[in-house]
């Protein structure tokens with residue numbers, strides 16, 4: 197007595213209710229899956245999707261309400277031209293991944309009627325954060341010209357590849373690449389990275405349907421370590437939570453960025469942590485170029501607990517007959533408390549790495565994914581710059597290297613300041629490496645220090661940005677500006 201779509205709805209409701217009433221949080225979460233299946237059947241009933249698999253034509257622009265890292269990973273890279281989403285901000289992980297792949301992305305486009313643009317021709321201007329749906333011939337032409345210019349700039353930067361990343365007064369600032377998918381490794385080599393400064397291990401976890409086991413992980417890490425040996429590869433232990441969810445390990449919280457994230461999850465689940473550590477240390481056997489990095493450290497207790505587990509894994513592997521070495525261990529400085537305990541942290545580890553993305557979000561209380569407050573998110577905020585200066589000084593007092601691996605390390609204006617502070621290395625998305633090298637080679641540390649002194653007198657991020665843009669212009673690096681921010 198019901199029509200097909202109505203009967204389907206009732207049945208799906210009934211099933212989801214059963215799942216939702218379950219005690220086990222994992223099974224409860226499956227209600228979403230049942231709903232999803234229901235929606236798919238409904239779509240077929242209504243003939244809104246073709247029955248064959250999605251085929252991605254060349255120059256696909258992926259548009260959605262929310263684009264996740266796994267959706268992005270589904271599209272063959274050679275077909276993907278750009279990403280556009282209603283939610284998210286420039287610092288969300290999908291934007292970072294798009295940047296590292298050199299793919300334009302416009303996120304946080306809150307007014308976009310997603311379904312209406314399906315099949316339309318779109319121009320995506322990732323620098324300005326604009327899109328043009330069904331562009332006029334004049335707009336098309338203008339963008340074709342800009343793409344040509346962009347290619348010329350890239351070719352000019354490419355020539356820098358073999359030149360050292362050293363300042364005018366001869367200080368070498370090693371340039372590393374941020375990576376997360378194996379496809380990142382090849383372009384990073386091409387752009388002259390001196391190693392991997394941040395390998396985000398959660399990405400290989402996110403594109404699977406289950407936790408990868410020890411051997412599977414070992415193979416993934418080994419590929420990266422081998423590709424870069426003898427250059428260093430910094431592998432960060434699993435940093436899930438916040439906006440990085442594993443489909444098979446749901447976490448529901450009111451405030452995910454202030455909740456169960458990074459090291460907090462892995463210390464609560466030592467079985468996950470130990471497997472990952474075993475896989476990393478085993479992948480390094482015979483190479484010796486791995487460095488471990490711990491995310492979301494907010495106090496010394498977490499460092500000590502992690503070090504105990506790392507030593508235990510090392511000991512066990514030796515006893516099992518593996519020729520594993522104890523790698524250098526570092527912590528991410530990305531929570532404000534870490535700034536004020538910088539020396540206590542530095543004394544316990546071999547190196548420090550500033551995660552400017554989270555540090556900015558936590559210092560300014562601005563969600564890195566919330567498009568509504570995106571304008572407030574600025575790593576050049578005077579408070580963030582003071583925090584960074586303090587962190588670098590603290591690390592230097594303890595004689596420990598401190599680098600920056602957040603997106604700030606890929607922003608030409610910010611890099612001048614980081615040089616002035618005296619950071620030990622920079623790690624940025626592959627696409628920004630040539631630009632950053634250009635900045636390093638155009639300034640002396642002494643000049644950068646003077647610029648930093650000027651900037652530290654300023655009280656507003658906008659004023660700082662304008663001043664630094666002027667400095668870049670004057671140094672003949674104005675061409676990098678459009679690409680920098």
Ligand code: PEP
Nearest residue numbers: 530551552553554601602
């Ligand atoms: C950071 O927070 O700056 C960082 C490098 O880590 P992620 O962006 O993966 O959180």
Ligand code: MG
Nearest residue numbers: 530551553554
């Ligand atoms: Mg972070």
